[in-house]
Amino acid sequence: MRVDKLRIQALRCLDDVTLEPAPGINVFVGANGAGKTSLLEAVFLLSHGRSFRSGARDALLQRGADTLSIYAELIRHGSTRRRLGLGREGSRWQGRLDGQGVRLSELVSECAVVSFDPGSHALIAAGAEERRRFLDWGVFHVEQDFLALWRRYQRALRQRNSLLRSGELANSLYLPWEQEMDDTAGVITAWREQYLAQWLMLVAQYVGQLIPELGNVTLRFRRGWGEGLTLGEALVAQRARDLGRGHTTQGAHRADWMVNYEHAPLREHLSRGQEKLTAVACLLAQAALFAKHAGEWPVVCIDDLASELDTAHQSALVAQLGDAEAQILVSGTDCPASLRSEARLFHVEQGRVSPLL
Ligand SMILES: Nc1ncnc2c1ncn2[C@@H]1O[C@H](COP(=O)(O)OP(=O)(O)OP(=O)(O)O)[C@@H](O)[C@H]1O
Ligand SMILES: [Mg+2]
Incomplete structure (x- = not known):
């Protein structure tokens, strides 16, 4: 499965972000505190109903905001398009699937994301x-x-x-x-x-x-x-x-x-x-x-790849992922050399995300 369109509103520093990830490898590059982890967190939330970072779910809400929403169009099995939404309005979290309100358990059963991040050694x-x-x-x-x-x-x-x-x-x-x-x-x-x-x-x-x-x-x-x-x-x-x-x-x-x-x-x-x-x-x-x-493969998120593994192991991991035919979302302060030629690059800066040519 893959995320075809993504819109994130009022999640941490991401005020209103829209992007279209490529089917293969996507790399999100930006300085510390730019919003890279928050972006992957949004995708992970759709598949787990919780963050991979510790802390209360309400900490995800942008400071001062009282609503948050994540919307994704997911392509399943290469052709079926599902529209997924997760939001918090007032004190309630609400899932949506193809326009209908659903329980979070139904939402997360539609979306599968596997994430490797700085907390994964836990x-x-x-x-x-x-x-x-x-x-x-x-x-x-x-x-x-x-x-x-x-x-x-x-x-x-x-x-x-x-x-x-x-x-x-x-x-x-x-x-x-x-x-x-x-x-x-x-x-x-x-x-x-x-x-x-x-x-x-x-x-x-x-x-x-x-x-x-x-x-x-x-x-x-x-x-x-x-x-x-x-x-x-x-x-x-x-x-x-x-x-x-x-x-x-x-x-x-x-x-x-x-x-x-x-x-x-x-x-x-x-x-x-x-x-x-x-x-x-x-x-x-x-x-x-x-x-x-x-x-079909789940979406694979890798937060801060370069800081997690040495270059030899990064390459070994990338080679494994290349064989997997999964959509991959990678973040880092730089784009790892092994990914430069084949990835779609995005620049993340102060909560804004823009594609790099
Ligand atoms: N609830 C919130 N409301 C507003 N901003 C927040 C909230 N929670 C975190 N932030 C801010 O969002 C920013 C982005 O954090 P994020 O962890 O996504 O950055 P990052 O690009 O992954 O940085 P790093 O390279 O350091 O891992 C930080 O500046 C952080 O202080
Ligand atoms: Mg980060």
């Missing part, structure tokens, strides 16, 4: 939540019922947590919610495992091309509760402890995964650059797996 270096989100984004685009099941799980989890917080002891009040968590977590976990098995093969391929010196890559998946027990059994066994803590300490909401290398068995063995390259391999594999299932 996928490897930070806590489990980041990795769970990443995994579930992938599963969400493969399994149509994932979101509905995940919502059922979350609802049961909230109910159980509120019983725990109120110090409730009656077994009969817990059991229905624990059963619901067990039912839904079983399916969610099976989907996650299936996804990761396919994904790992692609990760191994990209790692082999980007960081072969680390040797073979393996994956460790933790489903979130102990081996040899159903989640229902684990929850009953854990209840007294959970009552002390006031929340549910085991379950599908505690799942995690980690890739391990033959020559760097611990996460702490990786340099910062190797963490970033691992994150790149994970993201590319996710994009490739999306392409396998959806029959």
Whole structure:
């Protein structure tokens, strides 16, 4: 899929920007603080309903503005045109698809963007939540019922947590919610495992091309509760402890995964650059797996390419992306030499974006 037209209004320093990215590689060049990251952030928002930068969604709103809107015309499968909108009016966020108001979950299911940015090493270096989100984004685009099941799980989890917080002891009040968590977590976990098995093969391929010196890559998946027990059994066994803590300490909401290398068995063995390259391999594999299932590549955003990777790894990444036939949006203070000949260039300056010939 690709973004054919983009209009951004009142997002951070982008007051009112309209642009038409090329189908292939697009490079956004500008000084620090010009608005490059904000531009990629807008595209990412359409596919995730949240930013890749930390902080509240409302911080995206231009200072002093009370509305924000992002509009994109997306070409899917080379021909179908979808019109996507995301905006905030008053205190509400609103999605639009081909002129109709839709829930954000419907909007984000239409648009797929994979982003590599200065925060991406968190996928490897930070806590489990980041990795769970990443995994579930992938599963969400493969399994149509994932979101509905995940919502059922979350609802049961909230109910159980509120019983725990109120110090409730009656077994009969817990059991229905624990059963619901067990039912839904079983399916969610099976989907996650299936996804990761396919994904790992692609990760191994990209790692082999980007960081072969680390040797073979393996994956460790933790489903979130102990081996040899159903989640229902684990929850009953854990209840007294959970009552002390006031929340549910085991379950599908505690799942995690980690890739391990033959020559760097611990996460702490990786340099910062190797963490970033691992994150790149994970993201590319996710994009490739999306392409396998959806029959088209997601849009790939790379924020601040040159500051993230050395020139050899930049070239290796660009070569991989060239093979991918994805639309690519790259930002930087300069245009990387490896992209100069084939990219459409845009200049970003004080929140304005203009094409460079
Ligand atoms: N809510 C907001 N309202 C107005 N301006 C904002 C808001 N949030 C951030 N900004 C400003 O928007 C500008 C653009 O930020 P952005 O991160 O997009 O720049 P950038 O081009 O990626 O810079 P860098 O090269 O430093 O990464 C900054 O000057 C920032 O201070
Ligand atoms: Mg930036």
